[in-house]
Amino acid sequence: MMTDEGDAAFFYDEWGRRRPGDGRDLRRAALLADTLGLPGIPDLPALTVVGSKGKGTAATYASAWLVAAGCRVVTVTSPGLRRDSDRIRLDGTAISERELAGLGRRLRDAARSLPPRGAGYLSPSGLFTLAGLLYARDAGADVVVLEAGMGGASDEVSLVPPTVVAIAQVFGEHLGVLGDTPAEIAADKAGVVSELTRAVVSLPQTPDVAAAIEATVAGRTGRPVELSGLPGSSEASEISALSGPSALSGPHRPNALLGCTAARRLLQVTGRPAADAARTAEVLASVRLPGRVSWHTIPGATLLVDSAVEGNGAAAALAEAYRRWDRIDHVLVCLPDHKDLEGVLAALGGLPVTTVRMPDRESLRFTRTRDGLDIADLTPGRLASFGERIVVLGTVYFTGRVLDLVGADTTRLFAG
Incomplete structure (x- = not known):
């Protein structure tokens, strides 16, 4: 068996x-x-x-x-x-x-x-x-x-x-x-x-x-x-x-x-x-949606994580971040070729951005971000190195990895 x-x-x-x-x-x-x-x-x-x-x-x-x-x-x-x-x-x-x-x-x-x-x-x-x-x-x-x-x-x-x-x-x-x-x-x-x-x-x-x-x-x-x-x-x-x-x-x-x-x-x-x-x-x-404008804390940093894949979604996530913060130190973006990378980057304006690749996802292509950070190199400590207030945006495969890194509870989404 x-x-x-x-x-x-x-x-x-x-x-x-x-x-x-x-x-x-x-x-x-x-x-x-x-x-x-x-x-x-x-x-x-x-x-x-x-x-x-x-x-x-x-x-x-x-x-x-x-x-x-x-x-x-x-x-x-x-x-x-x-x-x-x-x-x-x-x-x-x-x-x-x-x-x-x-x-x-x-x-x-x-x-x-x-x-x-x-x-x-x-x-x-x-x-x-x-x-x-x-x-x-x-x-x-x-x-x-x-x-x-x-x-x-x-x-x-x-x-x-x-x-x-x-x-x-x-x-x-x-x-x-x-x-x-x-x-x-x-x-x-x-x-x-x-x-x-x-x-x-x-x-x-x-x-x-x-x-x-x-x-x-x-x-x-x-x-x-x-x-x-x-x-x-x-x-x-x-x-x-x-x-x-x-x-x-x-x-x-x-x-x-x-x-x-x-x-x-x-x-x-x-x-x-x-x-x-x-x-x-x-x-x-009681509904909680990890990875959809959700907030997470790790030693040295607070993260807003959202599965935004186009410009309007990224703009909405930023607006939510500024409701709580007076500044954003860094934005991590992970978007494969078929997503709206250009629209998301335009929405982020002049904020410091690091792109992330997921080469282990064979179904996703990252030809536009070949020089980005490899997902395997992303750790809680590396996340905190980007600053105290970090926005994380990208495909749900990526935000899921980040939720795993920060130990987010995804077992229960609402109280039944």
Whole structure:
């Protein structure tokens, strides 16, 4: 029998053996889902979150809202904050490493019946999605909240017919992969909807992206969809009133509102009772999002860590830093080639910046920052050497490493 570590490694097995030009194999992933009896779990509605940025925030707040309403909720996010077991949570709390290994063992055993792989592979994010569904079935969950890894129709979350879809902001990330324009990318992300989808909630989008979403949803569901005017809608105001004065404040308010609105819609369309205002305010006020404008202290320095990958996000993180500080000593930035490095650097203005590379992440390219600091050389002491007040920005893979360095608690995201 394999060790727990070996069982957990199965999530990366085929991805680690991929060849140039290989892509994720949705057909074999669907066969694996069928072998496991997934996703046809009776009476288990799914809330699926897609978009270019803010999906994790929306998924967390959606989960918190549903838990406040008395639901037993399994949440699957991508990637994990510090470790892979963070990807699957029950009522906001991450599963254990042993539980993850057990899920990996079951997936590995079921995968033995699949046809041989061709020019494709079972992707890690897709396998974690299936593992989350297995866990939801075992745990007797009432609802699953699924965060798409990259796309929508092209992502394994599309194997699960969503009851409600939440669409965060869509912009030109993954150009040439999901599409050649932001509108094409939006069509892929919105393509997660099915004829079983009962509601679609979206943040405001650019006109071309909004048109692509509307056309895709109408084509797949056979009915038009009205894109919500969050965060300025009357529904958003009502949700804010229920949540308490500070629960949905800060730079990530739009994505938090998106998650809460989508969760509220799911309760409505499935006929489930809503939580009372006091319980909702209590649970939402307890939400903590490490790596999303989160504050951390190490000997000699305080860090603001945020997974900003474009200029607007970086500007919002800086504004939050200046609410507490009168100066910023240094900014660490880690953005691979497909992220908006130029926009982030422009937002930082004349602040001292050090770029960081992650050469051990084979899927990420850092050709624009070849002279940057290697992630392996980053230690708590090296962090403190940059000054007393440090802002850390970059992809979630990077901020996850920093959270690990500072010993951030990522096990529990809210009080269930």
